[in-house]
Amino acid sequence: MSKTMNVSEIFGENVFSDRVMQERLPKKIYRELKKTMNEGKELDPEVADVVAEAMKNWAVEKGATHYTHIFQPLTGVTAEKHDSFITAPREDGTVLMEFSGKELIKGEPDASSFPSGGLRATFEARGYTAWDCTSPAYVREDAAGAILCIPTAFCSYTGEALDQKTPLMRSMEAVNEQALRLLRLFGNTTSKRVTPSVGPEQEYFLVDKQKYLQRKDLIFTGRTLFGAMPPKGQELDDHYFGTIRQRIASYMKDVDEELWKLGVSAKTQHNEVAPAQHELAPIYAEANIAVDHNQLVMKILKKTACQHGLHCLLHEKPFAGVNGSGKHNNWSITTDDGINLLDPGKTPHENIQFLLVLTCILKAVDEHADLLRESAADPGNDHRLGANEAPPAIISVFLGEQLEDVIEQLISTGMATHSKKGGVLHTGVKTLPDFAKDATDRNRTSPFAFTGNKFEFRMVGSRDSIASPNTVLNTIAAEAFAEACEVLEKAEDFDLAVHDLIKKYATEHQRIIFNGNGYSDAWVEEAGRRGLPNIRSMVDAVPCLTTEKTVAMFERFKVFSRTELEARAAIKYETYAKDINIEARTMIDIAGKQIIPAVIRYTKTLGDTISSVTSAGVEADVQTELLREASALLAETKRALNELIRADAAAAEKEEGEEQARAFHDEVMPAMQALRAPVDKLEMIVDKEIWPMPSYGDLLFEV
Ligand code: ADP
Ligand code: MG
Known part of the structure; x- marks a missing residue:
């Protein structure tokens, strides 16, 4: 066992990273590849051949014998098929290790065993995987040896998405386009790309492997189907707790090390509310990479547990009556030159842009609350949402005292002339306040909380891919930005139009704001009076995938076609x-x-x-x-x-x-x-x- 770990040395050592590509690819090829990545174009086959060769050599040096196209079918977990680099034996009986550009770019897994929701019945039976060059390839080490993993999208031959990644990437494109359009109206001419950033906090339970093996319910379903609560007041003595800490600490150290090698920036590890429950949070990354990394986190948590005589439970509610597990999906939108659109900013001008973005999001969340709720639906989460210590099944937005006050002033008087904490007024448009970032408020019971420069969507289930919630977030934000742009592009007085729009959105969607205790029964009643949907189960959530409103939005931004949505609903049922x-x-x-x-x-x-x-x-x-x-x-x-x-x-x-x-x-x-x-x-x-x-x-x- 290593005594000390040199983090900067091991970080990303198993990733075919930008640095490795710069070292190993001819300059011209590297530039071509970067261009493809940045502009989302198709990769030139000749470039692909050179990249594939370099990738293979690098992987083989790391001990890899096989490669795989990793993809995320609609089962929620990743799938892969392993191929070795070996070519057919030559006449002298020797073999070569080869990997072509074609093999890098496109793969053909046997798609028939993955859910397609009828897409394959109507269309081509086969599916193919395509390299997503925006998410880096890596070498994964496990009992079977080392393997080169290539993140890919999974589509049918007629182009229907059979996976989670494809719609996510389409939604990233949509929000990029509409956010840029909005930024241009505010005079921004420098930003070239807007990307959603995501930091998912992962909760999990650890149980002893031997005990786990004695419970068929845990083995087959991931949760206990029977089990009386332990007697009240059961306390652990300090010595005993110390022993637990040792075992868990060494587990966490190994998890971190594995993840760091794979370039996943695991940042915080701590114990959670329930006994045996823990949390791992990475530093946020571009949505697409965050989704891939979260899958890796889940894999490594499970694998490392095995090595420590433990078993990792990712189920949303492994124990009835005990706190469940979720994923807090922290989400923000940032430009390539470092502007976070959800950062209140320092100048009044920035404040105004921020207020418009914020009210756009309020509108988006209010109008598509059902979809957001659906994106977090899975059978396990049915036991968690609305239960003890979990966010309610009702979507509401927490803004914090200061922001809520600003919104209220806007709504009641049409002006917000002061700010609770900011004090001095510097606004260009005299009806909007200047305010500072509000870091003091903390609300743990809101399913969708503004936390200073990002939103935290807390409904997501601990087992689930975060692709689907982020696909929804990106698309509903894109739609709200597009609608705001349509108004503002026609405006004669831009400043006035922005002000009016902020007021309009705030007024129309104020009902979604709730700063109180989301766990209380009083809120359930209040939400009912406000007309907010309270969708209690997955089965009740699924129908919103195919409503006219949903289909129209997803089709408009080319994220899902009607057929794809119908297929998804079928798969969910x-x-x-x-x-x-x-x-x-x-x-x-x-x-x-x-x-x-x-x-x-x-x-x-x-x-x-x-x-x-x-x-x-x-x-x-x-x-x-x-x-x-x-x-x-x-x-x-x-x-x-x-x-x-x-x-x-x-x-x-x-x-x-x-x-x-x-x-x-x-x-x-x-x-x-x-x-x-x-x-x-x-x-x-x-x-x-x-x-x-x-x-x-x-x-x-x-x-
Ligand atoms: P808490 O437990 O208080 O919610 P943590 O520090 O555990 O907070 O987790 C916060 C998460 O939010 C981390 O994964 C972090 O990387 C992520 N995060 C921070 N800033 C942003 C941002 N601008 N966009 C997306 N995620 C972010
Ligand atoms: Mg959190």
């Missing part, structure tokens, strides 16, 4: 039904084969005890009471098990799609709850020696 079906079947298996037999053993022991105690002439009241209680719960368990078997079979019979997903949600989920209830009660009374699996206490505290 299918995924939901499959996931719940697996959970239900796992429960049926555990209840029937492990829990009921264990309880029968327990009641037999009790019965035997009662016989021997009473035959000794002593009363066995306690034993008899326990036996009655256990037997009653056992009967309830069996009834609930039968009902779950019935409900699951009925749902499975339904036609695939919305109807089936709803059956799983409306019928199977409650049946699962009904089975869990008596089992969790039984766990509290049955002898621990007999209970067939580790408890919550064992899993959460004995890591």
Whole structure:
């Protein structure tokens, strides 16, 4: 084990980075490639050949024998197919290591096993992967050796996106174009590109591997389907906590090292609210790279856990009643020359531009709250959103005291003449205030919070790709900017028009602003009065993917076609039904084969005890009471098990799609709850020696 780690030396050592390309590519080729990257053009085949050769040589020096096109199908995780560099043996029996430009640019995985939502039925059966040269290639080391990984997009032969990356990149293009258009109106002639930046904070749980292996529910579904809460007041002694820290600390060190080698700037690691829960935050990066890096983070968290005798749970709600895991998706938009459009700025002029951008985002979030909510929907997140200690399922925006005050002044008087903290007034347009960055406010209960120079979208599930939320954010921002530009481009008095537009947007979309406690019941009622959607489940969220409003927006900015959206909705329903079906079947298996037999053993022991105690002439009241209680719960368990078997079979019979997903949600989920209830009660009374699996206490505290 290395004593000290030289971070600057190892950082990015396994990445085919800009520096490596400069070193290894002929100047002309390097320039061509950069141009392609910056302008998003197609790569010239001759350039590709040279790049591929250099990439292969570099990778082979690092021990790579294979390459793979990494892509992100609609399963939410990454997929890959490995090819070796080896060519067909030559006459003398030797082989060469080769990698052509063609192989770099385009690959053909067997697409048939990935979800396509019917796209393949209507179109070409095959799909291809295409190199996304804006996200660097890297060498990944694992048990199978080293492998050159090439980030790619995955499309059908007719161009429909079969993955998460393609629409994300299209949305980045859309926001780039519309944000630049807006900046030009404000007199900016220097910025050339606007890119969304993303910093996702990743939450996860670590449990002991051996204990994990004793829980079929964790193995098959990633969450516990049974489990009574550990007794209240269970505290860890200091010594014990110390041991935990050692193991986790060494795990985190290894995670950081692996990630740094891959050029992922893992920055903060800390313990989270729940026991055994932790968080990793990277330094933010361009959206596209952040998405790829987040996939790597999830992979490395899992892989490193194995090496430490641990298991990493990325599920949104591994333990009922315990804090769940999410991803805080920090998002901002910045120009190539370093202007953050969400930074309030230092001059009044900048303040005005900022206020317009801000109110555009308010408008976007209000108008497409359903879509944002949908982008964070997955079966696991259904247990988290709106539950204990998680953002509510209602979308609202937190602005902080100062900004909210500015907005309120604008709305009520048409002017904002002062700022709560800024004090002095320097504005060019005299009706807008000058204000400083507000760093004091902190609100942890808002699903969409402004945090000084970025928005933090906190609904995203811990397992999910962040591609989809960012695709939505980029596109709804692009739409709002485009609509603002349409008004401003026609304006005679630009300053006045900007002022009026800010006021208009603020007034029309004030209902989305909420600075209070998002976890409270009062907010649910208040949101209802405001007419904000409260979409409680994934099944209820999916329909918004195909509304006319959604289709029109995505088609306008060429992010999704109607067909692609319909395909995505179909996949979501299918995924939901499959996931719940697996959970239900796992429960049926555990209840029937492990829990009921264990309880029968327990009641037999009790019965035997009662016989021997009473035959000794002593009363066995306690034993008899326990036996009655256990037997009653056992009967309830069996009834609930039968009902779950019935409900699951009925749902499975339904036609695939919305109807089936709803059956799983409306019928199977409650049946699962009904089975869990008596089992969790039984766990509290049955002898621990007999209970067939580790408890919550064992899993959460004995890591
Ligand atoms: P907190 O836990 O208080 O929300 P952290 O420091 O853990 O804050 O995480 C903040 C995240 O936001 C980090 O990943 C950081 O890189 C990211 N971030 C900071 N500034 C920006 C920005 N301008 N755009 C996008 N993400 C950002
Ligand atoms: Mg955060």
